[in-house]
Amino acid sequence: MNNLSGAGAIALIGNPNSGKTALFNALTGLNHKVSNYPGVTVERKTGSCTIGDDTIEIIDLPGTYSLVPESQDEVIVAMEVDSWLESDHAPACIISVVDATNLERNLYLTSQLLDLGIPVIVALNMMDLARNKSLTIDAEKLNSTLGTAAIVPISARYREGIKQLKYQVAQTIRHPVDQAALLTIPDPVKEAIGPMIKEYKKGGNYTDALLHSYAIRSVTTGQGYGNTNINGSSLESSRANLRSIGFPPETLEPTLRYHWLDQVVPAAEIHIETQTRSEKIDKVLIHKWIGPIVFVGLLTFIFQAIFSWSTIPMDWIDSGIASFGNWVASTLPASVLKDLLVEGIIGGAGAVLIFLPQILILIFFLSLLEDTGYMARVAIMMDKIMVKVGLHGRSVLPLMSGYACAIPGIMATRTIDSWKERLVTILVLPLMSCSARLPVYALMIGAFIPQVTIWGIFGLQGLTLVVMYFLGTITALILSIFFSRWVKEERKSSFVMELPPYRVPVMKSIFRQVYTRGKLFVMDAGKIIMAISIVLWFLASFPETEKGSDIQRSYAAKIGHAMEPLIKPLGFDWKIGIGLVTSFAAREVMVSTLATIYNVEGGGENVVSITESLKNDLNPETGEPNYTPLVAFSLMVFYVYAAQCMATFAIVKRETNSWKWPVFMVFYMTGLAYLASLIVYQGGLILGYA
Amino acid sequence: MSILDLLPSQTGIIVSLGGAPEFQARLIEMGFRAGIKVRLVQKMPFQGPVQLRIQNGMISLRYADASKIKVEIHE
Numbered sequence: 001m002n003n004l005s006g007a008g009a010i011a012l013i014g015n016p017n018s019g020k021t022a023l024f025n026a027l028t029g030l031n032h033k034v035s036n037y038p039g040v041t042v043e044r045k046t047g048s049c050t051i052g053d054d055t056i057e058i059i060d061l062p063g064t065y066s067l068v069p070e071s072q073d074e075v076i077v078a079m080e081v082d083s084w085l086e087s088d089h090a091p092a093c094i095i096s097v098v099d100a101t102n103l104e105r106n107l108y109l110t111s112q113l114l115d116l117g118i119p120v121i122v123a124l125n126m127m128d129l130a131r132n133k134s135l136t137i138d139a140e141k142l143n144s145t146l147g148t149a150a151i152v153p154i155s156a157r158y159r160e161g162i163k164q165l166k167y168q169v170a171q172t173i174r175h176p177v178d179q180a181a182l183l184t185i186p187d188p189v190k191e192a193i194g195p196m197i198k199e200y201k202k203g204g205n206y207t208d209a210l211l212h213s214y215a216i217r218s219v220t221t222g223q224g225y226g227n228t229n230i231n232g233s234s235l236e237s238s239r240a241n242l243r244s245i246g247f248p249p250e251t252l253e254p255t256l257r258y259h260w261l262d263q264v265v266p267a268a269e270i271h272i273e274t275q276t277r278s279e280k281i282d283k284v285l286i287h288k289w290i291g292p293i294v295f296v297g298l299l300t301f302i303f304q305a306i307f308s309w310s311t312i313p314m315d316w317i318d319s320g321i322a323s324f325g326n327w328v329a330s331t332l333p334a335s336v337l338k339d340l341l342v343e344g345i346i347g348g349a350g351a352v353l354i355f356l357p358q359i360l361i362l363i364f365f366l367s368l369l370e371d372t373g374y375m376a377r378v379a380i381m382m383d384k385i386m387v388k389v390g391l392h393g394r395s396v397l398p399l400m401s402g403y404a405c406a407i408p409g410i411m412a413t414r415t416i417d418s419w420k421e422r423l424v425t426i427l428v429l430p431l432m433s434c435s436a437r438l439p440v441y442a443l444m445i446g447a448f449i450p451q452v453t454i455w456g457i458f459g460l461q462g463l464t465l466v467v468m469y470f471l472g473t474i475t476a477l478i479l480s481i482f483f484s485r486w487v488k489e490e491r492k493s494s495f496v497m498e499l500p501p502y503r504v505p506v507m508k509s510i511f512r513q514v515y516t517r518g519k520l521f522v523m524d525a526g527k528i529i530m531a532i533s534i535v536l537w538f539l540a541s542f543p544e545t546e547k548g549s550d551i552q553r554s555y556a557a558k559i560g561h562a563m564e565p566l567i568k569p570l571g572f573d574w575k576i577g578i579g580l581v582t583s584f585a586a587r588e589v590m591v592s593t594l595a596t597i598y599n600v601e602g603g604g605e606n607v608v609s610i611t612e613s614l615k616n617d618l619n620p621e622t623g624e625p626n627y628t629p630l631v632a633f634s635l636m637v638f639y640v641y642a643a644q645c646m647a648t649f650a651i652v653k654r655e656t657n658s659w660k661w662p663v664f665m666v667f668y669m670t671g672l673a674y675l676a677s678l679i680v681y682q683g684g685l686i687l688g689y690a
Numbered sequence: 691m692s693i694l695d696l697l698p699s700q701t702g703i704i705v706s707l708g709g710a711p712e713f714q715a716r717l718i719e720m721g722f723r724a725g726i727k728v729r730l731v732q733k734m735p736f737q738g739p740v741q742l743r744i745q746n747g748m749i750s751l752r753y754a755d756a757s758k759i760k761v762e763i764h765e
Contacts, residue, residue, distance in 0.1 A: 065716075065719050065720060066716075066719045068715070068719075070716060101746050102745060102746040102747045103746075104721065104745060105719075105720065105721040105745060105747055108719055108721075220715065248711065248714075250711030250712065250714065250715055251711065251714050251715045251718055253715070254715055254718035254719045254723075255718060255723070258718065258721075258723060275699070278748065279731055279732075279743070279748075282731070282732060282741070283732070286732065286734065286741075288734075288735045380734065380738070380739045380741070380750045381734065381738075383734075383738060383739050383752065384734065384736055384737070384738040384739070387752075393739065494709075494710075494713050494716070494752070494755060495739060495750070495751060495752045495755065496713075496716055496717065496720055496749060496750075496751060496755075497739075497749065497750045497751075498720075498747060498748065498749055498750075499741065499748040499749070499750055500748075501748070
């Protein structure tokens with residue numbers, strides 16, 4: 001076959017942290033998320049790769065230790081492999097990505113892949129690290145003992161060996177060779193599982209290797225594989241036979257494979273390492289007392305940085321948008337279109353765009369924590385507390401991703417192996433203050449919290465922000481205690497977590513992530529805000545009275561005033577009421593809504609500063625300011641808790657496969673928001689903070 | 691003796707695993723099995739997870755799970 005394009009895809013399979021995603025990026029040229037945290041690729045991804053003149057499809061699958069899955073991301077791999085065998089669109093070859101510094105354990109998965117009857121090329125990754133550790137691996141020799149199509153030493157991170165790997169892929173597709181089944185099964189074991197082997201011989205047309213692989217796996221897990229439904233009595237007799245010769249059946253497959261690997265992998269590679277650099281770093285970073293202090297310190301630093309680093313770029317954006325709006329206002333002839341453009345679109349979208357620097361800073365730090373390998377440490381530091389509240393150490397990364405956005409966070413819960421702990425994590429995750437709340441907090445803090453420093457180091461504004469994040473987080477943890485009592489599950493969760501070595505992050509990939517997330521925020525927010533701003537502008541500008549448009553008589557005001565009885569106890573007026581309605585689509589829309597309303601009110605000659613407008617908004621009856629620090633607090637607390645993001649509910653529906661949970665989420669969060677705001681506002685009034 | 695009885699930085703040789711059979715299967719998949727050397731790297735306070743060096747991997751297990759792995763001291 002000369003044309004590779006018709007040959008079918010190639011699939012990348014490997015352990016978490018084997019550098020699979022880095023290789024995917026090197027092969028496809030698309031720079032996807034490379035992560036140092038186990039199991040961050042939680043979905044099947046495809047890309048295309050050019051080899052010579054041909055383009056070939058590449059499938060990237062979540063990292064897994066075994067084809068016998070424990071968690072949802074591993075299930076995705078096992079199901080994908082099953083679907084290859086049950087249909088005729090198996091990939092032309094599999095690239096088994098192997099961490100050269102931890103050869104034997106990585107080859108365990110390779111040995112399972114070798115039984116599938118699909119050519120396997122081993123990409124011996126992390127050769128840069130292996131060289132540093134002076135590990136020499138005889139690839140030729142390993143290739144002949146394993147029976148793989150080829151073994152190519154590479155370093156995906158530094159783009160080494162990619163050409164050779166592509167060459168071997170082309171060779172393998174053009175000249176496929178039959179791979180011999182090499183897993184040696186001791187005769188007594190073969191005899192013991194005879195009834196099961198017979199089942200699979202009857203059951204379908206499997207190759208010898210696959211047949212034995214299935215039989216062993218069935219005896220191990222008690223389940224049927226391929227198209228064969230296993231017979232309970234052959235399972236029981238196989239298991240009984242094994243027990244009688246002293247083999248526990250439940251651990252048969254891994255025991256047999258390691259028995260084989262011990263002979264295949266050179267003994268020199270199975271030595272135990274002396275204290276590594278990572279261990280020395282861990283002595284400090286997860287030290288009993290220093291560890292938690294460092295963690296809390298890091299978080300505080302990040303939230304402070306969000307405020308202090310962003311002032312200058314925010315001023316640029318602010319003045320840029322204002323002058324752009326003013327330029328449009330003075331250039332275009334007076335018309336409804338001009339009003340719409342200046343008051344609705346530029347005013348609305350601009351108000352949210354200002355917060356882009358803060359969001360980018362947040363994403364930058366989260367990516368940094370992830371890519372260095374620190375997040376995995378946080379998971380083990382927090383496991384004890386997490387279990388106490390009904391979650392899992394692996395809940396920490398999803399929850400912290402929730403600070404950026406609930407959606408990737410909810411996806412990342414797939415790495416949690418217990419359904420109960422996963423569901424509870426999903427249910428409380430939207431309480432983690434996401435970056436869409438940041439514009440709302442930042443607006444309220446900027447307008448109503450004085451810019452003073454307390455105790456010499458903490459800015460009051462930054463501290464208020466920390467309080468909001470803390471409030472959401474602590475509530476999430478408390479609610480998990482209750483939720484985990486309602487959800488029932490028999491299986492006890494386990495915790496086998498790999499700690500990847502610390503690595504200096506590749507700045508290019510960090511900035512790529514920041515760019516991707518930033519773009520997503522601008523595009524997504526842009527679309528929603530644009531649409532809502534236009535609708536809102538109409539509602540706020542019409543019907544026109546004789547004197548032109550009067551916002552007090554507009555449709556928007558009517559809707560807002562209708563809501564007032566409900567929201568007045570929380571300290572909110574009709575303008576905020578409209579914002580609450582519009583921000584059901586996405587939280588940051590609150591800011592653009594207020595901006596549009598004030599711009600319409602201001603008459604559209606200039607784009608008004610929303611911070612100033614909020615401060616100067618006086619109640620026409622009393623002459624008192626409409627918004628006070630207390631109202632700002634009440635509003636921020638409302639946003640900490642309220643369920644206001646359509647996209648989140650859609651993803652919860654998808655991941656839990658039921659409408660029950662997203663509906664529950666909307667009710668409990670909105671109820672909580674109302675209650676909390678009521679307590680803050682009414683309590684504040686009683687205490688005399690008017 | 692259990693793996694938790696090792697002193698930090700001490701290496702032991704695994705004698706047997708324990709716990710639910712499925713959990714043992716995963717442990718073996720991760721490289722834990724009789725005859726293999728394992729070093730106790732660090733224990734988290736309040737019986738939190740422990741860190742173990744097995745071959746060239748660093749694996750963290752919960753205290754209760756780790757207590758079921760029996761070892762003898764490797765001199």
